[in-house]
Amino acid sequence: MATITSCQGTFSDLEDGRIYGMELNTQILELDSQYFTNPSTVTASAYYREGADTDRVIYSGIFIIEETADGETWNIAYKSRSEEYEIQFELMDGIVTGDGDTIVTGDGSMIGMKRNMSAVRISLYSKDNTLIDKQNIPVVITAKSLTTEQVFNLLTNNGQAKGIYKVGNQLYVSFDYMRGGDLTLGGIDNKNGVVRIYDANNVFTLLLDNRGLHTTGMTSIYNTRKWVDQKAGVVSGGVFSGEAKEKELTGKLDLSAAYYAPDGGVNYCAVLEAISTIYLKSRGSTAASLSGKNATFYGDIDAHGTIRTNEIRTHNNSNLFTKSWDCGYGIIAKIAKYYAENTSAYYLWVKGEDDDTLGLITIDNSDERKKKHIQDSTVDALSVINKIRHVEYDWKENDGHVENGYIAQQLSDVCPRMALHMEESDTWQFESSAILQYATKAIQELSTKVERLEKALKTAGISLEEVRTWH
Known part of the structure; x- marks a missing residue:
């Protein structure tokens, strides 16, 4: 709507003027139960009309969009960098990838997070910074989108109204907001009442009466x-x-x-x-x-x-x-x-x-009867045995000397089966059974190598007696 503040001359001398304006796609924003707005975007278009002509002409100007959460403090959420005739403003923060691309659904809708706002204000300025139009869009919660808790808070003034209230044919007790003394149950012949709990199949599972707590199901206590x-x-x-x-x-x-x-x-x-x-x-x-x-x-x-x-x-x-x-x-x-x-x-x-x-x-x-998938071992036992470090040492407790022994931790590094960590005493033990299993396999591998060497020497015409004389 245009307002004439002053004019000169008679009306017959006036020429048709130009009226500038801004059109929005909505005059109200509804919040659903998840606090997302409907619609999720606001579109603003700039135009002007010549005199009484009803045709609209696209006009380019500067748009400024502000948001408020408390109705008093307004924050600028968007401002045109240059003149533009139409803007589409998202009312939620988009989620972007590391490359800066906005994540969208299969139909192209943006995926985003809701913002806390009670109203949106859109202003349109000319390029010389003259205010052309300004419109407020309130954010409202409709009754159909209210959750049960929101209805309850409205009916009880956020819990300030205590006690019992009625909605339709249902009577409610606001236990969350109620303060009082003891809840008395049981008494002589349970005349003060009892508490009964039923499961999803309407089968009785728990009773609290003057004898105590009784249950036919399971009682759980946890933190x-x-x-x-x-x-x-x-x-x-x-x-x-x-x-x-x-x-x-x-x-x-x-x-x-x-x-x-x-x-x-x-x-x-x-x-x-x-x-x-x-x-x-x-x-x-x-x-x-x-x-x-x-x-x-x-x-x-x-x-x-x-x-x-x-x-x-x-x-x-x-x-x-x-x-x-x-x-x-x-x-x-x-x-x-x-x-x-x-x-x-x-x-x-x-x-x-x-x-x-x-x-x-x-x-x-x-016992063979307790085993399955039995087959010959292919482990290179000799290479494992060669990695074992043999050491001599003295015991700290009694200075007893051992001329040849193991370090259990080193055995564990060579083969985890050869050592065992006793957690209760935090000590290491070597496992002789595993060492023996590798040692016997290594002896067989050495025996095979000796047989091959003897055959090679025999083929070369060299006897074992000659080899023994070599230095």
């Missing part, structure tokens, strides 16, 4: 790192691992386990399972004792106290260790397997009160 589940007499616990916070089981206590005796009787007991080590500890200086005719464990046993048992078995009832045990401190442990579990060898490590290793037993099962 950011640890979790405990209880279901049907079994208590399981562990830690959360990975970015997805998946449950990693580390221990289980079965309070409803049953032991079926040979005579057909049933004895109920508690079974304790652990992934690696069962550690029994009391409040005092010693820990609980294990005693009985036999004991079954799913992991290692680490006990400060006394272990008395005739037989210790694994969970599949195969003997792991058969011996009476009675000492102040001890560990019976299946310490480690070879790397990637590529053999069936494992180690039994026994420790004493002073934390020294009393014995290291290697159990290497070589």
Whole structure:
């Protein structure tokens, strides 16, 4: 709309004037539930009309676009570098690649991030900086795009209105904003009410009444790192691992386990399972004792106290260790397997009160019936054996001298199977079984070389006696 502020002469003397203006593609911007605007772009076009002529003529000017979040402070988001007759302004920040190219979808739409704004203002100036037109576009939230939380905040004035309110035929209680005293339940004959929880199939799973908490499903207790589940007499616990916070089981206590005796009787007991080590500890200086005719464990046993048992078995009832045990401190442990579990060898490590290793037993099962994909070895064992460093040394503890021995860490560098790191004591052990396997293969390789050499000498007419005389 043009406004005449002053004129000279009579109206009959006036000539047809020129009216300048700006046209926008929208007069309002709607926010959806994700706070993106619709439309996502604003288009502004400059034009003028001659007198009463309805035809529009394209006009080039300077556009300035401003945004505001609070309605008071305006920030310039765009300004024409030169005169232009039309602009298209994106209302979100585009995501670009390292080369500066904007990322778009298959249909050419830009992928971007929303900006915080309550209104957009577009101004059009002539090239001599005269304001021609200025228009504001408000950003509004329509009722259809409001989320439940936004509706709630509107109805309760962002939570200042407390208590109960009604929407349609539904009655709501704003627990998030409500403050009050105790919530009283139970009482005599549960006259104060109870809490009942049902699962997705509408099956009752939990009840809170005057007797306490009762559940037919699973009860879970957890924090950011640890979790405990209880279901049907079994208590399981562990830690959360990975970015997805998946449950990693580390221990289980079965309070409803049953032991079926040979005579057909049933004895109920508690079974304790652990992934690696069962550690029994009391409040005092010693820990609980294990005693009985036999004991079954799913992991290692680490006990400060006394272990008395005739037989210790694994969970599949195969003997792991058969011996009476009675000492102040001890560990019976299946310490480690070879790397990637590529053999069936494992180690039994026994420790004493002073934390020294009393014995290291290697159990290497070589039964053909337990193997598959059997074929002749192609490893160059002689080259591996030649890399082993043989050293002489003195022990730090008693100055005992060894004229020929190994360094376990160096063996590990030569071949990981030849050495074992005992994590509990942070010590290295050499693995004689693996060294022997490589040594026998190396002897065979040497034997083959000698046979070939003898044949070559015989072909050349040289006897072994002559070779022995060579220096």
